[in-house]
Amino acid sequence: MKNKYRKYRKYVFFLDRFPYIVFLIVAGLTVWLFMNIDQRLDLSFFSPQERQAAAVSSEVVVTSPAEDQVFNLRHRETVPIEVRASDIEDVESVVIVSIDGQVVQIFTDPPYAFEWEPEDEGEYMLDVEAADMDERTIGSSDTVTFRVNFVSPGW
16 A cells, blocks of 8 residues: 555646646746836935935025126235025035135034135135035025235235
8 A cells, every 4th residue: 555655656746736826926026127127217216314304405695796796905805705505504514605616614503604815916716616515515505706906005
């Protein structure tokens, strides 16, 4: 009797393995589908840091000097520069002030104001940018052009 039992178990019908076959097909299709969707869709919403950076934008306005303002300066006088940046209180950020492409001041906290002493007379272009700590721009001002003239003291 033992011999008969062994012969019977020797042959296994393919439907006996049906659950295993279905599992492998489903797992393979899932991996293939995920790979195709991952390449075609923007899945950055899974990253909360990206979402925060995208949601932050700032309005940066130069309040002084005004556009095309002329400063008649005596020796060692300065140009007052003031900037207003809104909507950056909740984000670690910096405000970068550049004159003619050269960074002259970096602020981490308000008030965004300082006195700038020009070396030469002439026309200058002022740009201000707000950036987060990853150096991504979250706001920038329009370029403000102003002129500096040196005058001699009238004793």
